[in-house]
């Protein structure tokens with residue numbers, strides 16, 4: 249088989265890239281290790297930057313997002329029993345849209361099925377060959393039958409545990425990692441959200457976040473110990489702890505119920521450099537991981553896809569290779585700024601087990617500075633709504 253672009257990974261990165269390329273007539277195939285139902289069963293964050301929304305529009309996949317997404321003009325930060333608001337619209341003229349990643353992925357699959365874009369599920373033993381030549385190819389097997397796909401480019405959209413990053417020679421790759429000393433215990437509940445905007449809370453007992461997926465589906469998180477297991481947390485224990493971490497006016501309004509999903513996510517920052525090796529281009533979680541604090545995982549995958557899509561489009565439409573040549577530099581430039589924002593918000597809002605009394609005083613001073621200083625609020629708002637591509 250032959251195609252222009254082999255996309256490894258049928259998550260948001262791979263699907264968004266595939267849809268954008270297909271709409272420009274750039275032939276591609278998506279190879280996905282799991283089944284479609286498995287991919288759609290993943291529960292992930294749900295705050296979209298305007299850049300992501302615009303890419304979904306360009307991909308022809310934004311109708312449901314516009315119809316069902318909830319536009320947020322700001323967010324609430326709480327500390328010490330009181331709260332203040334960061335007004336995105338006032339500081340940046342921009343907003344974010346609350347719309348679950350599962351729905352994004354569903355919309356992208358629905359759109360791809362209306363095109364002639366080929367998607368192969370349940371692939372195994374994916375290997376990349378000739379990546380540093382002008383004629384790479386990918387091998388994979390399905391049901392024991394080995395397939396060979398000749399291509400011009402390979403997009404590694406296969407997440408942190410995929411094969412693409414590891415296909416870049418170890419002596420070429422430089423990896424950066426920071427592991428945070430806590431995790432996030434998340435609960436999905438079919439109840440109205442406690443407030444119409446998100447609430448990020450720094451309490452003496454640890455971080456908490458009140459989020460949502462719709463007006464009848466809410467998502468809550470509490471910081472937990474790295475060694476915690478979901479089995480350590482009954483629904484009752486979760487609700488009791490969440491109420492102790494958010495200011496009383498919100499806690500008193502909280503509508504609890506049985507969790508329909510409960511999971512613990514580890515917290516880490518990770519970046520690999522370069523994001524390109526020959527004809528292989530890494531996008532999204534294959535290249536970087538952010539702590540979920542700023543909801544930047546999906547949004548940073550989107551900016552990678554934007555840079556790669558523009559580079560491939562220029563190559564095929566005008567022969568210009570500059571976009572592809574500068575892909576890694578441009579993508580990493582925004583990746584590191586987003587890493588900084590996610591690290592900063594995580595450091596501001598979580599209680600660290602080894603936090604000294606001095607550290608705790610600095611954290612409170614940082615929060616008070618943010619509460620009282622317009623320039624500080626503007627800076628946070630710019631980071632939250634997303635830096636320009």
Ligand code: APR
Nearest residue numbers: 257258259260261279280281374406407410532533545546
């Ligand atoms: N071959 C084919 N597919 C693979 C392989 C492989 N060897 N390894 C992994 N995959 C698939 C996974 O099954 C998954 O569906 O690649 C896809 C990668 O998707 P994600 O992990 O969701 O990564 P990405 O598409 O970059 O999206 C980033 O997803 O994980 C969240 O927080 C992250 O919001 C961010 C977003």
Ligand code: PHB
Nearest residue numbers: 293294459540541542543
């Ligand atoms: C979520 O709704 O899952 C969510 C929202 C905002 C975040 C992180 C997660 O910062």
